Amino acid sequence: MGTPANIIVGSHVWVEDPTLAWIDGEVLSIKNNEVHVQTSNGKKVTTDRSKVFPKDMEAPPGGVDDMTRLSYLHEPGVLQNLATRYELNEIYTYTGSILIAVNPFQRLPHLYDTHMMEQYKGADFGELSPHVFAIADVAYREMINEGKNNSILVSGESGAGKTETTKMLMRYLAHLGGRSGVEGRTVEQQVLESNPVLEAFGNAKTVRNNNSSRFGKFVEIQFDKTGRISGAAIRTYLLERSRVCQINTPERNYxxxxxxxAAPHEDTQRYKLADARSFHYLNQSSCIEVEGINDAEEYLATRRAMDIVGINEEEQEAIFRVVAAVLHIGNINFAKGKEVDSSVIQDDNSRFHLNTASELLECDCNNLEKALITREIVTPEEIITRTLDPESALASRDALAKTIYSRLFDWIVEKINVSIGQDPNSKQLIGVLDIYGFESFKINSFEQLCINYTNEKLQQHFNQHVFKMEQEEYTREEINWSYIEFVDNQDVLDLIEKKGGLIALLDEACMFPRSTHETFAQKLYTTFKNNKRFVKPKLSRTDFTVVHYAGDVTYQADHFLDKNKDYVVAEHQDLLNASSCPFVASLFPTLPEESSKSSKFSSIGSRFKAATSVSHGDLELY
Ligand SMILES: Nc1ncnc2c1ncn2[C@@H]1O[C@H](COP(=O)(O)OP(=O)(O)OP(=O)(O)O)[C@@H](O)[C@H]1O
Known part of the structure; x- marks a missing residue:
C-alpha cells in the first residue's frame, strides 16, 4: 500500500500496538531492518522495518473528508483519519467514489432531516460533506441523465450499520422520486414500512447486534420515465435457517x-403458548429479554406494520399460528421404541405439543407423528417404511421446523412484493444490496463460505472497476502515481465456483447417498492438494482452510452436506400439503410431476452462485 517512505532516525511513525491497534512514535535508532521506536505513550518498541509506517505530521487536525487526499494511504493513516473525524461526529468519509460510514451508536437526527435532503439534491458529488445522500443522489442523477441502471452496495460486518444505511438510502430515493398527493400508500412508503415486518421475522439478537439481519437483501426500486418511483421488489437470500432450532447464550432466536x-393473553391462549422460557427453541439460550426491545409492544407494532403492507387479518392469524406451531414442534421429544432403531413420543408433555402443533397446522396428528419418527424409502419395486432412532427423529423434527419457518419467511417476502407492486414497464432502476461483510469466526460453516464467497465476488468487482477506473483516470490526467497494488482474487473464485471447484464437489457429494462430511473433506484434500488458495490444516480430518483475499478462514466441513441440501423431506411435504388450512397448504404447493420424480435435492451453494452473478449482473455498483 502506498509508496515505501524513507524512514530515518527522528521520523514520526506508526507501529502496531496490541491494545490500540496502532500507536504513533519517533524512531530512535535503526539497525539493519530493526527499528527502535519511542512511542507517544512512553514505551520503547523494537520492530521490523516493514512494520513501521510513516506518520503524516501535516495532516489537518480535523482529518480529510476524502481518503485519497491522505499523504500516506496505509492502514494506520486510514484508521487515524476515521478516528479523528469520528471524534467530531463526522461519521462519513469518502475514498474516491466510495463512502465509508462509521457507526455512531447514537441517533443523529440532524444528519437525516428534510433540510439535509434538500441540500444534497442535485449537488455535485464532493461539493458537500460526505454523506449517504450524496451517494444516492449520484445514482439517481446518472439514472435520469444517462439512462443507466445503478446499484448501491452496502457492506460491512455485523452491527456496522448496513441496515440503517440502507434505510437512509431508501428514504432519500423516496424523497427524490416520491409522489405527492397520491391516494393511499405510495410504493416508497410501503417499501420503508415493510422493514418492521421483515425485521420481526428475519432479525435476531446476536453477540454483536441486538437487531441483526439474518438474511441478505436486494431491494430494487423501479422508476418511470419521469423519474418517479413506479414499483419495487425485495429479494432476500440465505436466511439463517439453523437459528430456528439452535441458539447459544447471549443470542436469541428470531x-x-x-x-x-408476549402477545395479549387472548392471543397466547389461542395458540396455547406459555412463557418463552418453556420452549426448547428459545430456552437453549439464557437470553430471553433484550434491553431496548419491548416484545409485547413489538408484537402489536408488527401486527400494525403487517396491516400496512397488505397482510390481512386472516393471513396474520395464519402466520402467527405457524410461528406458534414451530415452537410446539421444538418441544416434541422422543424415547427409544421397542424395536431396534425406532422411537416413540417421549411422554404426555411431548404428546401435548404434538397435538397442539397438528391443531395449529391443521394437519392430521397421526400423520405428523409418522412423519417425525419414520421415513419412507422408495425403491423401484416397493415403498419401504423405515423407523428412525430418537436421534434421527430429533433431526427430522428440526428439519421440519426449519422448513416451515423458511417457507413462511419466503411467503411474507413474496406477499410484500405483491402488495407493493412491480412496474412491468419500468426501464430504469436503482438496486440497493445489503450484504454481510467478510466473516471469520472460531467456527466457520457453510454460511460463512457463502458469505465470504460473495465478498470475494464483490472484491473482484472493486478490483476490476474501481481500481482500474481510478488508475485510468490518473493516467488520463497525467498524474504521477504509483500503482495502487491490489490482490487479484480470481484464483480464489476459481477454487470456489469453477467447474470441479468447491461448490461443484459439494453438490456431487450431496448426490451420492453414501457421502459423509469426511469423504467430502478427503475429496477436497486430494483435488486441491496443489492449490495455493487451499490448505489442509495439520491434524484435521474434516477442516479445510481457504486463503481468502481478506485472510485465511478455516471451515468445518461437518454440516456442509446437510446445509447445502435444500430439500423437503417427502413426508413433511405431503403432510403439510394436505393441511386443511389453505395458508399452510400454500406454503407447500404440490410439486410438478417432473421434479417430484427426480431428486428433490437443490443445491443452496449453486443457487447462491447464480444469485451473486444476477445481483451485480449489468448494474453499475457504488
Ligand atoms: N447512521 C446511524 N445512526 C444512528 N445509529 C446507527 C447508525 N448506523 C447504525 N446505527 C446503530 O447501530 C445498530 C446496528 O446497525 P445495523 O443493524 O444497521 O447493522 P448491520 O450492519 O445491518 O448489522 P447486521 O449485519 O447484524 O444486520 C443499529 O441498531 C443502530 O442502533
Whole structure:
C-alpha cells in the first residue's frame, strides 16, 4: 500500500500496538531492518522495518473528508483519519467514489432531516460533506441523465450499520422520486414500512447486534420515465435457517417468537403458548429479554406494520399460528421404541405439543407423528417404511421446523412484493444490496463460505472497476502515481465456483447417498492438494482452510452436506400439503410431476452462485 517512505532516525511513525491497534512514535535508532521506536505513550518498541509506517505530521487536525487526499494511504493513516473525524461526529468519509460510514451508536437526527435532503439534491458529488445522500443522489442523477441502471452496495460486518444505511438510502430515493398527493400508500412508503415486518421475522439478537439481519437483501426500486418511483421488489437470500432450532447464550432466536409469547393473553391462549422460557427453541439460550426491545409492544407494532403492507387479518392469524406451531414442534421429544432403531413420543408433555402443533397446522396428528419418527424409502419395486432412532427423529423434527419457518419467511417476502407492486414497464432502476461483510469466526460453516464467497465476488468487482477506473483516470490526467497494488482474487473464485471447484464437489457429494462430511473433506484434500488458495490444516480430518483475499478462514466441513441440501423431506411435504388450512397448504404447493420424480435435492451453494452473478449482473455498483 502506498509508496515505501524513507524512514530515518527522528521520523514520526506508526507501529502496531496490541491494545490500540496502532500507536504513533519517533524512531530512535535503526539497525539493519530493526527499528527502535519511542512511542507517544512512553514505551520503547523494537520492530521490523516493514512494520513501521510513516506518520503524516501535516495532516489537518480535523482529518480529510476524502481518503485519497491522505499523504500516506496505509492502514494506520486510514484508521487515524476515521478516528479523528469520528471524534467530531463526522461519521462519513469518502475514498474516491466510495463512502465509508462509521457507526455512531447514537441517533443523529440532524444528519437525516428534510433540510439535509434538500441540500444534497442535485449537488455535485464532493461539493458537500460526505454523506449517504450524496451517494444516492449520484445514482439517481446518472439514472435520469444517462439512462443507466445503478446499484448501491452496502457492506460491512455485523452491527456496522448496513441496515440503517440502507434505510437512509431508501428514504432519500423516496424523497427524490416520491409522489405527492397520491391516494393511499405510495410504493416508497410501503417499501420503508415493510422493514418492521421483515425485521420481526428475519432479525435476531446476536453477540454483536441486538437487531441483526439474518438474511441478505436486494431491494430494487423501479422508476418511470419521469423519474418517479413506479414499483419495487425485495429479494432476500440465505436466511439463517439453523437459528430456528439452535441458539447459544447471549443470542436469541428470531424476534417474532418472543413477540408472540408476549402477545395479549387472548392471543397466547389461542395458540396455547406459555412463557418463552418453556420452549426448547428459545430456552437453549439464557437470553430471553433484550434491553431496548419491548416484545409485547413489538408484537402489536408488527401486527400494525403487517396491516400496512397488505397482510390481512386472516393471513396474520395464519402466520402467527405457524410461528406458534414451530415452537410446539421444538418441544416434541422422543424415547427409544421397542424395536431396534425406532422411537416413540417421549411422554404426555411431548404428546401435548404434538397435538397442539397438528391443531395449529391443521394437519392430521397421526400423520405428523409418522412423519417425525419414520421415513419412507422408495425403491423401484416397493415403498419401504423405515423407523428412525430418537436421534434421527430429533433431526427430522428440526428439519421440519426449519422448513416451515423458511417457507413462511419466503411467503411474507413474496406477499410484500405483491402488495407493493412491480412496474412491468419500468426501464430504469436503482438496486440497493445489503450484504454481510467478510466473516471469520472460531467456527466457520457453510454460511460463512457463502458469505465470504460473495465478498470475494464483490472484491473482484472493486478490483476490476474501481481500481482500474481510478488508475485510468490518473493516467488520463497525467498524474504521477504509483500503482495502487491490489490482490487479484480470481484464483480464489476459481477454487470456489469453477467447474470441479468447491461448490461443484459439494453438490456431487450431496448426490451420492453414501457421502459423509469426511469423504467430502478427503475429496477436497486430494483435488486441491496443489492449490495455493487451499490448505489442509495439520491434524484435521474434516477442516479445510481457504486463503481468502481478506485472510485465511478455516471451515468445518461437518454440516456442509446437510446445509447445502435444500430439500423437503417427502413426508413433511405431503403432510403439510394436505393441511386443511389453505395458508399452510400454500406454503407447500404440490410439486410438478417432473421434479417430484427426480431428486428433490437443490443445491443452496449453486443457487447462491447464480444469485451473486444476477445481483451485480449489468448494474453499475457504488
Ligand atoms: N447512521 C446511524 N445512526 C444512528 N445509529 C446507527 C447508525 N448506523 C447504525 N446505527 C446503530 O447501530 C445498530 C446496528 O446497525 P445495523 O443493524 O444497521 O447493522 P448491520 O450492519 O445491518 O448489522 P447486521 O449485519 O447484524 O444486520 C443499529 O441498531 C443502530 O442502533
Amino acid at each position: 424476534h417474532c417468537f418472543y413477540f408472540l409469547c
